[in-house]
Amino acid sequence: MCGIAGVWRKRDPIGIADLSDIARMMQALAHRGPDDHDSWSSGRLALGHRRLAIIDPSPAAREPMLTACGQGVLVYNGEVYNYRTLRQVLEAEGRVFRSVSxxxxxxxxxxxxxxEKAVPLFDGMFSFAYFDVRSSALWLARDRLGIKPMSVAETGGRILFASEDKAILACEGFPCRVDAREITLRLAWQSRDSSYSLFEGIERLPPAGLWKITDGGIEKRRFWHVLDVLETARITGDTASDAVQMATLQTLLEDSVELHCIADTSIAAACSGGVDSGLITALAKRFRPEIHGYVVDPLLGHSEAANAERTGRHVGVSLRRVPVDRNRFFELWPKVIWHLESDGWHASHVGLMAMAEQCRADGVKVLLTGEGADELFGGYAWQASSMRAWRAWSWPARLFRSKRWLDRKFQRLRQAPFSRSIGHGGGWSHNAVLRALSPDLNFLQPEIFDRLQPVTPLTDRAFLGSCFFDMYSHLQDLLHRHDRLSMAASVELRVPFLENRLIDYAIHLPRRHKYRDKTGKWLLKKVAEKHIPRENIHxxxxxxxxxxxxxxxxxxxxRGGFLRDAMKWPAASIDDFVGLARRDVASRLRLVGMELFLRLHAGGETTEKLTETLHAAARNDQT
Structure with missing residues (x-):
């Protein structure tokens, strides 16, 4: 796991100013790779790399890495877990290796x-820049679900790219301007963080992005998308028994966890009181008997520590509590926003950063987590609620409606088919306005629903479609959070549920294996019953x-802050927004989080200063 940076000159050769920018970018990414760093330049390309040494910590694995012939150059962030299998194939085809990385x-x-052939074979999480001297082509890529990040900015004479926006902002002369439209979209609760930047002039590779940069410009393509790989016949034709599906899922999970335990360093598990992380912790114990776990323990609010410790005792893994009180929350929240490059609106953001910092203090470089299971296996309540609107077509409800009525309702619902769809249940004009806010994401909803056309009944189609949509909406924000906040403490966070074969298996499961008897993640919970306490599972x-x-x-x-000016709130409305933030915790975190973001980037305040500001505001409200 590392930080990467690069400068591509469109015409002129790399100069001293470009090399200085690479140095600035690498400094901005120092937290992503404190173990080593190096740079390389030739012709019109300069590359920088910050290394967090996890697999093959020897100097032989240092990057930027060149082929023996000097015709290929790589800077790479992430892990490709099936690298040993790929290496055997490459060696059989005559390739010789100098490291074990x-x-x-x-x-x-x-x-x-x-x-184009190699990237779809990679099973893991990654972003990289690869330069092929033979064709003078620079390739930028990101893994299929966007676990690892890549930011890009195109200026008049250069293309800049890096693991985080802040590295591009560190380049001499690059303006730090916040995009008011992006602020609006986040305040409208759009899922934006993984694929869109809050800064003008910076874009991010989408999940499975594979961009080719040549003298002709940037050719943008993708190598994977659920709409491209989905085989509905596998869903509709599934006749496997519950026992067979349980055995299959058990094997796939074991194989994935074993791959994710590959490391030449210590590994721990993020173990909450739930099913997903508990199951990963239990399976990891088989491959890493010495593994221990962490659980965040908020000293005000609901704590999962007791449930997590129940799982720990059951599987023989000791758990370390990470306490978070109000002082710790105020200390970490501005840092969270700095590293997220967004508003840090959810309280769990601070919890994750506290956990990552504790890992690093304990000498742990790799943390396993259960993220992704809810999206793949149907664990969210809103996925189940997506079925409700489509019950009018079920027997016997459809007998009480005319065909004309059902057809009209179908066309309306198809535009916003899932319960978390923007404009779900609203009128045509309402849907159109909301879709215009974020068309690429919101027009994906009917595309997914239409792609599932052979799946019946419509309730099943809506449920599965909701799960697929979450892979490109809700999951994206979670993965962005995981990368930025773990790497803020120089810790690699791994997600075993998002392994290639598990993804393929999960997207082709019928609804009955995901949601049954009013229970989400039904099949996954059946597997989990073999490993963790039933009390936690249910x-x-x-x-x-x-x-x-x-x-x-x-x-x-x-009051009197940067957000007010950015959003052009009328003076008469300030009290209304302040009142909303006072009453509603979610709105308070989102609005004040965005205010802190603007004070950091538009006001130039430090995270330490903002911590003091938070304490002062809380004290003033009590007087």
């Missing part, structure tokens, strides 16, 4: 097979919650 396998595969799903008292009083920051 996965980075060299990635480089050799790209150079020998070409990116407990109500609880997110990371903190008491409203954690942030009470900070709504006052919205």
């Amino acid at each position: 996965d980075a060299e396998v990635v480089l050799q595969a790209l150079h020998h097979w070409g990116p 407990a109500p799903k609880v997110g990371f919650e903190i008491s409203p008292h954690f942030t009470a009083g900070i709504h006052g920051l919205l």
Whole structure:
């Protein structure tokens, strides 16, 4: 896991100013790779790399890495877990290796097979820049679900790219301008963080992005999308018994966890009281007997620590509590926003950063988590609620409606088919306006629904479609959070549920294996019953919650702040927004979080100063 940076000159050769920018970019990414760093330049390209050494920590795995012939160059961030298998194939085809790293396998595969053939073979999380001297082509890529990030900015004479926006902002002369439209979209609760920047002039590779940069410009393509790989016949034709599906899922999970335990360093598990992380912790114990776990323990609010420790005792893994009180929350929240490059609106953001910092203090470089299971296996309540609107076509309800009525309702619902769709249940004009806010994401909803046309009944189609849509909406924000906040503490966070074969298996499961008897993640929970306490498996799903008292009083920051000016709030409305933030915790975190973001980037304040500001606001509200 690392940080990467690069400058591509469109015409002129790389100069001293470009090399200075690479140095600035690498400094801005120092937290992503404190173990080593290096740079390389030739012709019109300069590359920089910050290394977090996890697989093959020897100097032989240093990057930027060149092929023996010098015709291929790589900077790479992430892990390709099937690198040993790929290496065997490459060696059989005559390739010779100088290290035992996965980075060299990635480089050799790209150079020998070409990116278009090699990248779909990579099973893991990654972003990279690969330069093929033979064709003078620079390739930028990101893994299929966007676990690892890549930001890009095109200026008049250069293309800049890096693991985080802040590295591009560090380049001499690059303007730090916040995009008011992006602020609006986030305040409208759009899922934006993974694929869109809040800064003008910076874009991010989408999940499965594979961009080719040549003298002709940037050719943007993707190598994977659920709409491209979905085989509805596998869903409709599934006749496997529950026992067969359980055995299949068990094997796939074991194989994935074993791959994710590959590391030449210590590994721990993020173990909440729920099913997903508990199951990953239990399976990881088989491959890493020494593994221990962490659980965040908010000292105000709901704590999962007791449930997590129940799982720990059951599977023989010791758990370390990470306490978070109000002082710790105020200390970390501005840092969270700095590293997220967004508003840090959810309380769990602070919890994750606290956990990552504790890992690093304990000498742990790799943390396993259960993220992705809810999207793939149907664990969210809103996925199940997506079925409700489509019950009019079920027997016997459809007998009480005319065909004309059903047809009209179908066309209306098809535009916003899932319960979390923008404009779900609203009128045509309402849907159109909301879709215009974020067309690429919101027009994906009917595309997914139409792609599932052979699936019946319509309730099943809506449920599965909701799961697929979450892969490109809700999951994207979670993955962005995981990368930025773990890497802020120089910790690699791995997500075993998002392994290639598991993804393929999950997207082709019928609804009955995901949601049955009013139970989400039905099949996954059946597998989990073999490994973790039933009491934890069947407990109500609880997110990371903190008491409203954690942030009470900070709504006052919205008076006279940067957000007011950016959004052009009328003076008469300020009291209304402050009142909303006082009453509603979610709105308070989102609005004040965006205010803190603007104070950092538009006002130039430090995270330490903002911590003091939060404390002062809370005290003033009590007087």
